Amino acid sequence: MADVPELVPARMVNEFVYCPRLFYLEWVQARFEDNADTVHGRYVHRNVDRGGGRMGESSEGDPVRDARSVLVSSERLGLIAKTDIVEGSDGRVVPVEVKRGRPPKHGPAWEPELVQLAAIGLILRENGYDCDHGQFYFASSRERTTVEFDDRLVHRTLDTVDRLREVAAADDPPPPLVDSPKCPRCSLVGICLPDETNFHTGRVDGTPRRLTPRDSAARPLYVGQQGARLGISQRRVEVMVNREVVSSERLIDVSQINLTGNVQVSTQLLHAAFRQDIPVCWFSYGGWFQGMAHGLPSKHVELRRRQVAVAAQAGLPLARQMIVGKIRNSRTLLMRNSREPVDSAVAQLKELAAKAAEVDSVESLLGIEGAAARSYFGSFATMLKDDRLGTFDFGGRNRRPPRDPVNCLLSFLYALLVKDLTAVAFSVGFDPYLGVYHRPRFGRPALALDLAEEFRPIIAESVVVNAVNNGEVAANGFVVRAGGVALEQPARRAVIAAYERRLDHEVTHPTYGYKITYRRVLEVQARMLAASMLGEIPEYVPFMTR
Template sequence: DLVPVFIVGQGQMIKKRGDRLEFWSREDKVGEAKLREIAQLSLYGGVAITTPALVDILQRGVPVCYFSHGGWFYGISQGNTHKNVELRIRQFEWASDSAKSLTIARSFVSGKIRNSRTLVRRNDPSIPKRVLTSLSRLAKEAEVVESAESLLGIEGAAAQVYFSRFDNLLKSEDVTFSFENRNKRPPKDPVNAVLSYLYGAMVKEFFVTLLAVGFDPYLGFYHRPRYGRPALALDLMEEFRPLIADSVTITLFNNGELTENDFIFRGLGISLNQKGKKTVIAGYERRMTTEVTHPIFGYKVSYRRILEVQARLLARVIQGEIQEYPPFCTR
């Protein structure tokens, strides 16, 4: 199988030698990979890539994704993009129709809330019944809401309920790893630093998947278009936030894979250092390669493959092949 490659850290260099990419840290070669086995290349921070390496990668149709040192997704280099013009025409038609957009947006938000409920139910043995009842009610309300503004309100209310229990999902007794609320730009505690880093990785994942299927990742149905904002990637990502980023965060802290030594404490903000980033990426990749049974089709596939399945289901909706988008929900 093809595998994604992550290069983290300032001063890294990627070179082509024969049928391989070589990874260098200043004067030392630190690794290599066969070009034919690379699914995508993700570069974090000041990583350089030579022109011969980039040309070969692009000719193979392998996306090269660029991130800031802190995990913010900058953009992508890719060879000839998908030629499914008809799908993009239909996407623009649906996105310009508020009623049609709302039908899809409802499914995104309802799926996110249902998966949030499943995560806290599985990982918080002391969770009050009222919390689960509240999340169930909000998920049902999201399915029938009559305006995008009301849907935003429901999503916000569900997030408040969900994150009010997030600290109970973390088993570490280290007060440094406690969680009070979701915060970002900059994250104010290690848990939020990891969540933000993983959400950045997920945006890239959905961006690449949507391009492969034939969508324009910048035009969404729930998140409003804004210059440089990959709205559709953020849309489709909603139902997977609890299943991937939140779940990986909980696992990394509860298994003791992350310690204080993996973070940089600077002023008001906290960020991952290079060792911490590698640990988080390893946890993320474990999750993305985990196989689960798809509730509609009944076969086991990896989470990475499920992202593509869901993107193709979305394409079938806007092409009129199925009536509504079925979010991926676990039990």
Template structure:
């Protein structure tokens, strides 16, 4: 007599036991093997039932255990679809900080897509049609977006959408963020995260212990100052060597800062120097003359309006990345947790501010993609008009998709993917797999 495969028999017996628990009376079961066209009877004996109970127990205890370490240097990783999320080789480096042998293959994700959906008009309605989102205006379709192509959705002001859209976004783990009409980040739709509580416990431990947090925030701020220096070196027309030299000196001092207050003082000095030189990198006189330093809430000139919008959008993206890894975006190491503040996202954003947002603003102005007519200025502050928003989003998405070389692993990936790699590094540190943070820097 033909015997069923053990795993199949256990599965069928589990179904039978489940049905019995719900009041059904089942005398036996059979399995049809489509390939060989054979029907095999399964006897749900006491021994098989015991195996089912034991298997369920084993699965439960496996789920309760902390996530296992990645397989280091294992050939199975080459064919694993989880490779871009698991990052086994990178994790080994972060843990042991051993010199890498050879070049790592870039952990490129197939999913999700690269489309960023930005809705700013209050008269646009977003609805679900099957596995696509359809934007309509006054009942007429404006555009259709297959869900697998979308990476994130940003809703500004009073754009409308249905509950089905929310469910679809949750099913596909899409980052859906909400902003005020002026661009203030309000919050995001939260989905289930991939990891358990272990990383979050570690994060709170680091946040409560300044001696653990200090080396990490030192590296983040040193990375930010290095990137600010690079931006000035690349773009300044009348470069002052004393400024770039002082930034270099501040970067070194940051690496030896004794405490958080000392670190914030050095970071503030670097920011003041950097933004004092910022007009020098802008080629349109209108913008460089109006910018007299960083101001916000509300921004008082067009450059600050673009910087504020960019930092807002970037922090929402990083919040989404942190939350998807199981980290708490509101519990930071450098930025003090406060109501409505994504403190961890702000920490992680430090090294990316010059590389992404400042760079987008410089490119918008220097390529003449924005003009004074794209802004509105009032006694309450300065904001972008619809044409300015459109130009900003084009440049922002272009920058996020631009590839850059990783300073440690040397492979090229988009800035968007680099955010995920850096967040994964922090996640590993919080889980106890490493204690040194390597910031994202460019030359």
């Protein structure tokens, strides 16, 4: 237990009683996300968090006068707590914890809250204060309940702290709760993925519940007008051209800031974006994803440590699954959208997917992927309407620079997809530049490219087919320079809009059975990849449409 900090926050004792896995994710791995309950909780605490009152040393007699937000600790107990309120009366102190909601019908508070309050009482005793009971104030009902610090509760609290330290010292988190009613309201349910994890490990039968939080209302902001400047004013992101504000978005409505070409961003906006975990992404004028600025990296060190080990020694099984998913999704897209018979290509892709699942080296996997790409892109033009051919003739994949409009669209959409998966990889705790299939190379987000493999057909290539066939891009949407083809600004905006619509499209998850947007699928798959690297599930299962 040498790596466990000497002082455990009393709030973490609460979390441990509620769910040991929640405690481990939040305290040991420092992973946290807000939900409506946590935001409301902070609002309820807004007054006590300001501090105030008086609380001197216990030797001063009766020094307490409604002290608020008091930090107390005990090295002997190994506990530290920030007490909401400490009241003094007749030489005694009474800790008061503020809670949202109402008290339960069966007692003064729920078990996690009782243990947390008892821990605070024990810390006060260790500091010389006379403290034999505490209270809860419930904001919704505006009532107080009293808890006596009897021997039974004290013993339960101390035993809980001992068990907490044992769990904290372990290399791996405890398994998720099974079919627990606690999970849907937990703020970390989208990180923990309890039912999905239990499904892969065989701890539950049947289809997982849909416990992932709904998609955030925030959406990416794209700015491509050359010479534009972005700043922040009154918590709104403002886009200015020639010192005039041409658009304004609330910061809470922005999930990413994407800048193309010669666009400037202020330091103040960068600071605000970092505080809100909003990545800022830069693209070249031609649409190449060039880089990303983010706040501090995830504190989930164990995941990055395992990632390094897997990338060095055991990346092949993961790479196989990713390429199998890519080939099978390519085959599905071709079968659904081809306007001509493509039986030969479909049969070949099926055969290559089966071979990819059995290869024993990355070199062999590269060869199979190359053969599948040639077969697939050899039939790609059959998915385009006849009246769109000519402008959108497609004879095969080319790049750097793309030499025709279809390849231009493919390259741009791949860049958007990799940008999103780079941001997802950062948020999950990965190093996005260390992959299991794509080799590390200067400036290349290899893991994001790995994750992109299974999504290229069903997101990027699907958008190309629909955008061309629906007339969302036309011949005048492209410019040719030195043999290379690039998107004009109006066409680029149309393609971005089509891409964002695709991410918002709901699809039934083939493994878990619930409906989910592609935007959320990207995160779920990245988190399941993390679970496989951490050994929480036996293998990574790619997302494959049926």
